[in-house]
Amino acid sequence: MTTTADTAPVVYNPYAYEMHEDPYPTYARLRSEAPVYRSEEFDFWALSRHEDVLGAFRNVDTFSNSWGVSLDPSAFSPDAHKMMSFLALDPPKHTRMRSLVGKGFTPSKVNAMETRIREITLEHLVPALERGTFDFVEDFAGKVPMDVISELVGVPVADRAELRRLADLVLHRDDGVFDVPQEGMDAALTLVGYYEVMIDERRRSRRDDLTSALIDAEIDGDRLTDEEIVAFLFLMVVAGNETTTKLLANAWYWGWRNPDERAKPFADPGRVADWAEETLRYDTSSQMLLRVTRQPIEFHGTRIAEGERVLLLAGSANRDDAVFPDPERYDLDRDTTKLVSFGSGRHFCMGAPLARLEARIALGELVSRVADYEVDPAGMMRVHSINVRGLASLPTTVVLR
Numbered sequence: 532m533t534t535t536a537d538t539a540p541v542v543y544n545p546y547a548y549e550m551h552e553d554p555y556p557t558y559a560r561l562r563s564e565a566p567v568y569r570s571e572e573f574d575f576w577a578l579s580r581h582e583d584v585l586g587a588f589r590n591v592d593t594f595s596n597s598w599g600v601s602l603d604p605s606a607f608s609p610d611a612h613k614m615m616s617f618l619a620l621d622p623p624k625h626t627r628m629r630s631l632v633g634k635g636f637t638p639s640k641v642n643a644m645e646t647r648i649r650e651i652t653l654e655h656l657v658p659a660l661e662r663g664t665f666d667f668v669e670d671f672a673g674k675v676p677m678d679v680i681s682e683l684v685g686v687p688v689a690d691r692a693e694l695r696r697l698a699d700l701v702l703h704r705d706d707g708v709f710d711v712p713q714e715g716m717d718a719a720l721t722l723v724g725y726y727e728v729m730i731d732e733r734r735r736s737r738r739d740d741l742t743s744a745l746i747d748a749e750i751d752g753d754r755l756t757d758e759e760i761v762a763f764l765f766l767m768v769v770a771g772n773e774t775t776t777k778l779l780a781n782a783w784y785w786g787w788r789n790p791d792e793r794a795k796p797f798a799d800p801g802r803v804a805d806w807a808e809e810t811l812r813y814d815t816s817s818q819m820l821l822r823v824t825r826q827p828i829e830f831h832g833t834r835i836a837e838g839e840r841v842l843l844l845a846g847s848a849n850r851d852d853a854v855f856p857d858p859e860r861y862d863l864d865r866d867t868t869k870l871v872s873f874g875s876g877r878h879f880c881m882g883a884p885l886a887r888l889e890a891r892i893a894l895g896e897l898v899s900r901v902a903d904y905e906v907d908p909a910g911m912m913r914v915h916s917i918n919v920r921g922l923a924s925l926p927t928t929v930v931l932r
């Protein structure tokens with residue numbers, strides 16, 4: 532017998548807490564029943580199939596970033612680039628900024644950070660491991676990425692804890708609140724003020740850091756202004772901090788849930804990269820990116836008009852069985868090369884090599900020191916954000932090697 536529940540059309544509400552707990556059954560229904568989903572309530576379309584999400588990422592002529600990449604009312608604005616820099620710009624402005632920043636934020640600059648990233652990792656990891664029981668997010672994963680960004684841009688060690696505190700305030704949302712609270716606004720201003728002073732100092736005296744490199748970046752006489760450098764430094768905090776924290780904790784969590792898979796990197800540290808990649812595919816921290824259409828476009832017989840808001844559900848694309856066989860299985864042996872967790876095309880995550888390096892070092896140090904671990908599910912807390920997926924708290928107990 533067919534019940535009403537079986538036939539009721541799929542409803543996708545990115546604000547619903549059930550969706551934050553587990554969006555994947557809904558994504559599966561979207562992919563098969565409503566690949567061009569329309570929400571009248573929240574005024575958006577959602578694309579959920581891998582082929583459509585990837586196509587939209589690559590089609591910058593139709594899909595614009597100019598209103599930012601988030602549905603959150605505080606972020607959705609034609610001024611989004613003031614806070615989100617070139618993430619919220621289209622070509623040619625995007626191309627100009629990204630090329631200039633790319634002169635300073637180079638792969639060799641990232642690779643040269645390996646030793647310092649390891650030191651930062653151990654600075655937070657060793658005391659936590661010595662305690663035996665600790666909060667994986669609060670004591671470890673939540674600390675490393677912001678300190679790495681500070682190291683990269685040249686924030687002195689003495690100021691880093693304060694910058695971490697400010698960044699946490701900027702990113703923090705009380706449960707169920709999706710707008711930036713006043714405290715977060717104040718912290719953002721303080722952070723911007725800090726970076727302004729730092730840029731001013733570097734203008735007078737360069738150092739071996741990204742801020743100095745950005746000041747000197749030049750293409751055919753064109754240079755970044757102070758405001759542009761500040762906006763980029765701010766973007767790194769927003770785009771590269773929480774996402775990397777969530778990646779580390781998601782790996783720890785899904786490893787715990789899948790002991791046979793976890794056993795692989797613990798037996799062979801050479802497999803930590805597979806652990807990070809499969810976590811990125813299986814449960815990515817950046818679940819969706821918003822676009823606004825610049826011209827009409829049709830998907831599967833449904834026309835989306837110009838000026839519409841479209842969500843690209845990266846979290847769903849990563850579970851599409853057209854690309855990933857048996858997608859609901861967490862499997863470190865699978866081919867993950869087609870994951871879209873870092874986007875694709877012109878806006879492809881500029882920090883992906885850094886995030887991957889951090890994950891390799893952090894997970895590598897963990898498997899070399901820890902023999903086994905448990906997680907306390909009762910103490911786990913999930914963040915309730917519409918685009919960032921991951922844990923706010925993950926109590927864990929380790930048995931050292």
Ligand code: HEM
Nearest residue numbers: 617618767770771774775778872873874878880881882886
């Ligand atoms: C696991 C960690 C990370 C994930 C899942 C992630 C995800 C993403 C995604 C999906 C985009 C594309 C957005 C779009 O198409 O609208 C993006 C862009 C970006 N990310 Fe990441 N990111 C991560 C880490 C980082 C780190 C560590 C940094 C730098 C410190 C960073 C800096 C950026 C920047 C600058 C952009 C904008 C690129 C552009 O618009 O051209 N990200 N990231």
